[in-house]
Amino acid sequence: MAKLGIKTRALLKSPWVFHVATGSCNNCDIEILDVLTPRFDVERFGILLAPSIRHADVLLITGAGSRKSMERVMRLYEMAPKPCLVVCIGECAMSRGIFMPSYNMPKPIDHYLPVDAYIPGCPPKPEAIIAGIVKLIEKKKGGK
Amino acid sequence: MTREELVSDLKERFKSDIIDFYDRSPTRIYIEIKPESLVKVASYIFKDLKARFNIASALDAKTHIEILYHFTLEYLRVLVSLRVKLNRDRPKIDSLAPVFKGANWIEREMNELLGIDFTGHPNLKRLLLPESWPEGVYPLRADYKEWDKNAVRDRGV
Amino acid sequence: MARSVIPIGPYHPLQEEPEYFKLTVDGEKVVDIEVNIGYNHRGIEKISELKSFDQVTFVIERICGICSTSHPYAYTRAVEDIAQVEVPERAKYIRTIIAEGERIHSHLLWLGLAGHFLGYNTIYMWVWKLREEILDVMEILSGNRNHYAMFKPGGVRRDLNPDDFPLVLKKIDSIVPTLDRLKKAILDDPVLHARLKGIGILTKEDALDYSALGPTARASGVAKDVRKDVSYGAYDQIDWDMIVTENGDVFDKVVVRVLETYESIKIVKECLKNLPPGEIDCRIKDIPPGEGIGTHEAPRGETFHYVRSDGTNRPVRHKVRAPTFMNLPTCHSTVIGCDIADATIILASIDPCYCCTERMTVVTPDGKQLYTGKDLVRLSQEKTKKLKRML
Numbered sequence: 001m002a003k004l005g006i007k008t009r010a011l012l013k014s015p016w017v018f019h020v021a022t023g024s025c026n027n028c029d030i031e032i033l034d035v036l037t038p039r040f041d042v043e044r045f046g047i048l049l050a051p052s053i054r055h056a057d058v059l060l061i062t063g064a065g066s067r068k069s070m071e072r073v074m075r076l077y078e079m080a081p082k083p084c085l086v087v088c089i090g091e092c093a094m095s096r097g098i099f100m101p102s103y104n105m106p107k108p109i110d111h112y113l114p115v116d117a118y119i120p121g122c123p124p125k126p127e128a129i130i131a132g133i134v135k136l137i138e139k140k141k142g143g144k
Numbered sequence: 145m146t147r148e149e150l151v152s153d154l155k156e157r158f159k160s161d162i163i164d165f166y167d168r169s170p171t172r173i174y175i176e177i178k179p180e181s182l183v184k185v186a187s188y189i190f191k192d193l194k195a196r197f198n199i200a201s202a203l204d205a206k207t208h209i210e211i212l213y214h215f216t217l218e219y220l221r222v223l224v225s226l227r228v229k230l231n232r233d234r235p236k237i238d239s240l241a242p243v244f245k246g247a248n249w250i251e252r253e254m255n256e257l258l259g260i261d262f263t264g265h266p267n268l269k270r271l272l273l274p275e276s277w278p279e280g281v282y283p284l285r286a287d288y289k290e291w292d293k294n295a296v297r298d299r300g301v
Numbered sequence: 302m303a304r305s306v307i308p309i310g311p312y313h314p315l316q317e318e319p320e321y322f323k324l325t326v327d328g329e330k331v332v333d334i335e336v337n338i339g340y341n342h343r344g345i346e347k348i349s350e351l352k353s354f355d356q357v358t359f360v361i362e363r364i365c366g367i368c369s370t371s372h373p374y375a376y377t378r379a380v381e382d383i384a385q386v387e388v389p390e391r392a393k394y395i396r397t398i399i400a401e402g403e404r405i406h407s408h409l410l411w412l413g414l415a416g417h418f419l420g421y422n423t424i425y426m427w428v429w430k431l432r433e434e435i436l437d438v439m440e441i442l443s444g445n446r447n448h449y450a451m452f453k454p455g456g457v458r459r460d461l462n463p464d465d466f467p468l469v470l471k472k473i474d475s476i477v478p479t480l481d482r483l484k485k486a487i488l489d490d491p492v493l494h495a496r497l498k499g500i501g502i503l504t505k506e507d508a509l510d511y512s513a514l515g516p517t518a519r520a521s522g523v524a525k526d527v528r529k530d531v532s533y534g535a536y537d538q539i540d541w542d543m544i545v546t547e548n549g550d551v552f553d554k555v556v557v558r559v560l561e562t563y564e565s566i567k568i569v570k571e572c573l574k575n576l577p578p579g580e581i582d583c584r585i586k587d588i589p590p591g592e593g594i595g596t597h598e599a600p601r602g603e604t605f606h607y608v609r610s611d612g613t614n615r616p617v618r619h620k621v622r623a624p625t626f627m628n629l630p631t632c633h634s635t636v637i638g639c640d641i642a643d644a645t646i647i648l649a650s651i652d653p654c655y656c657c658t659e660r661m662t663v664v665t666p667d668g669k670q671l672y673t674g675k676d677l678v679r680l681s682q683e684k685t686k687k688l689k690r691m692l
Contacts, residue, residue: 023341027366027447030410039433068274069340095299098360101351102344103283104273106295122448123366169385171531172594196525197512198596199627201607201620212607214594218530223594246512249630250622272339283347 014046015137018056018080020073023066023105027123028090032060035126042130058085058133064092064099065109077113085116087136089129094118116140147220150193154224158185164227174212176227182213183238185226189215190244195224197246202254204286209235209260230260239265257284322632322648326641334636336629349619354380354454354588357616361606362448364621367410370403371599372621373452375606378533378595380454383610384588389580392456397535398572399443399451400597401565406435407600408558408565411652412483415555418645419496420682428483431476438472441465456582466573473566484559495688497552501635501647504549511631514624515602516557517651521549527598539571551650558652588614599624601652625653642684645677 021029035042036049050056053076063069077084088109091097095108109115117139119132145153147170154175155165161181166174177185189195195215202211213226230237239262240247251262252271259282262268270277281291290297325333345364349357361372374396381388388396409432416424436446442461443449451457487493503513508521518525524545528536544560546553590612597604602624609618628651635647 021341023343025341025363025366025369027363027369030366030447034429034433039430063341064343066274066340066342067276068342071274071276098363099343099345099348100299101297101348103288103290103347104342104344106292108296108299111296122363125446169382172382174592196509198603198605199607199620199622201618201622203609203618203620214605214607216530218525221530221532225594244512245507245510245630246627249626270339272342274339283344288347 014048015057015085015133016048016050016055017058017060018050018053018076019060019062020069020076022061022063022069022073022093022109023099024063024090024092028062028092028121031123031126031129032062032089035129040126040130042133047133053079054081056080056084058087058136060087060089061093061109061113062089064096064102064105065107065112066104067106070112074112085136085140086113087117087119087132088115089119089132090124091120091122094120097122145193145220147222150217150220150222157188161185171222173222173224174227175224176229179228179230179237182226182228183240183243186213186215186240187243189224189226193217197244198223200240200247200250200254202258202260202284204232204258204284206232206286208232209258211237211254211260213240234261235259236261236263238263241265256282258282259285322644324636324641324644329640329642331636331639331641331644334632336632338629346619346621349616351615353614354610354616357619358452358454359450361621362450365623366447367407368403368599368601368604369448370400370452371597371604372606372623374400374597375595375604376608376619377452377454378597379593379606379608380588380595380610381585382593382595383591383608384454384585384593386455386583386585388456389583390577391460391579392581392583393533394535394572394576395457395461395581396452398461398569399439399449400534401568401572402435402439402442403449404565404600405562405569406432406439408562409435411558411600411649412487412555415646415649418649418678418681419493420685424483424487427479431479434472434476438469441469453582454588455585456580458582460581461576463576470570470573473569477566480562487555487559491692492685492689493555494552495692496685497555497646498548498550500551500643501639501650502548502550503631503635507631507634508549511634512627513602513631514627515598515600515652516544516554516561517602517628517631519543519545520553520557522547527596527603531596533597535572536568539568541568551646554650587612601625602628625651629653640684641677642680645681 019032034040059080088094092099093109096105099105117132117136119129121128151167161177162175163178164176168174190197195217198214198216200211200213202209209230209232211228215224228237239251241251242264249271251265252268254260255262255268256270256273278291282288323335324331345360348360352360358373358376361376362369364372409428413425413428439449440446443451451459503521505522508518508523522545524543526543529543541564544557546556588610590610592609595606604624605622607620608616611617631651632648636644639647
């Protein structure tokens with residue numbers, strides 16, 4: 001098993017997430033916020049919303065990648081301190097879903113950025129989001 | 145004013161402007177008017193009849209471009225739609241933004257998505273499309289073709 | 302294990318270079334505002350032309366996640382307008398139940414976010430916890446927390462199971478005591494009165510000129526509500542009140558939304574108790590050529606759909622107009638002249654799709670950037686603290 005660097009170990013212990021919406025219907029965004037509210041409450045596991053991209057360990061992307069917003073997301077990704085994991089939440093972020101023929105949505109998110117995890121659903125339930133983040137953390141701890 | 149009075153009032157007052165009057169159902173009236181008369185008729189309906197402006201919907205009907213302006217008269221439970229037909233090559237009409245502020249954004253949207261020019265609009269710049277979108281390409285037109293060579297139009301997975 | 306960092310915004314500080322709302326300030330007052338939208342433009346009207354009438358319902362549900370039902374409701378009414386058919390009674394009641402359930406969850410969501418902007422994070426957490434009960438109710442009734450997929454042209458897609466109704470009614474009744482406590486806390490709090498009264502006033506003349514809709518207009522004395530003005534659904538068979546206030550400021554907008562939540566609870570309970578038996582779908586065979594218009598009162602205002610058909614099984618043109626499109630330009634008259642610390646709450650009071658409000662910058666008249674969206678939320682929360690100390 002590969003030895004994890006100190007940066008990755010710190011990231012996995014208490015990941016700070018930064019959320020970007022790139023042309024979504026906001027349902028996935030609301031479910032992400034739901035995950036932080038008292039019923040599901042992931043703050044007790046140390047998962048917090050980062051106040052700015054420069055403190056982010058994980059980038060959560062929702063939405064189908066509209067042209068205007070992807071220009072900004074690429075800039076954000078460059079500013080994020082590496083290693084930064086990228087998670088695509090929802091069908092729109094995975095492959096644009098029903099918005100595939102849209103003239104304002106040219107490519108799926110993983111044609112712009114390297115993605116580490118996909119959480120499917122429209123929208124994924126909060127339980128699915130938590131399961132996805134946990135799977136990602138375990139995968140990274142396993143040294144891949 | 146009753147619904148019958150509304151119908152006869154509009155038919156009488158704008159006799160020379162109306163091309164077609166379609167009283168479709170108790171709650172729907174569709175009036176086709178000449179493009180030059182738009183400001184006159186719309187101002188009357190909005191200001192004097194105290195209607196609420198719903199929205200304007202434009203479409204490319206292949207032989208011409210058509211705009212429908214929808215107004216609701218709640219006290220009569222009727223929705224009046226004004227139809228204007230424009231030349232497809234250079235669609236141009238007077239702007240309603242000086243008459244009521246609710247028309248400002250929808251005219252900007254119709255301008256960038258269908259290429260209709262609104263004379264007298266205070267600020268006809270892009271509303272929805274990004275700066276990188278090419279000029280002269282109108283997505284809602286029937287002959288719109290994909291211009292982006294990098295676009296992926298299958299699932300991409 | 303949990304750190305004690307206080308999240309400044311549980312929502313997306315996308316302000317690295319946002320030019321979403323650009324406010325120009327002179328001293329402490331806002332002198333100009335520029336609004337840039339288009340980040341969520343998905344070209345749905347063009348996609349509708351590729352899908353059949355039934356499939357379009359699924360596409361447009363995903364226009365907005367918060368008021369997801371309002372678009373299928375208006376769209377199916379537009380298609381039924383083309384075909385000139387009448388939906389069966391049971392379908393009307395089921396549609397009303399789903400639409401009002403959505404209104405409750407949407408207003409609670411807004412209340413939580415407004416509480417956050419003002420620095421009342423307890424309200425935010427409480428209200429969102431309350432909202433989970435409503436989402437449970439919607440999941441029991443329709444199968445999903447959002448995007449219910451209950452509508453189709455001609456009726457509803459699935460029936461409701463009466464065995465679920467006792468649990469549903471129990472859950473709805475369980476939120477009323479907390480809602481009562483919240484209502485009292487919000488409407489009687491002197492700090493909120495000082496903070497929100499007289500702020501961001503939208504006059505009745507402006508509301509009519511911009512054709513503003515929904516609670517934004519009803520708070521300014523414009524007594525218009527599609528549920529009262531048009532005969533559809535079960536609304537004309539149930540006794541409920543339209544909430545209208547006169548002052549047009551942010552406080553009135555809060556009052557309108559809180560009281561509307563009570564009316565929606567009333568409507569849902571009545572509909573569940575009096576659900577008539579019968580068909581749920583009138584089985585439209587073809588859509589004849591023609592055009593139709595459908596409207597519905599979404600939580601934010603009137604949704605308007607126009608559909609034109611040429612006799613085939615696809616729409617030729619589908620125009621969608623969400624209520625925020627008419628409400629957002631009103632910020633030109635409400636925000637200009639206000640304090641910077643109030644800008645966030647005034648913009649939030651029109652209840653735009655929430656990811657719109659955090660992208661704000663503030664610039665001086667010569668273009669230098671002063672504050673970001675996160676700073677504006679912080680300024681708003683600090684102003685509330687200052688008022689608390691004074692009172």
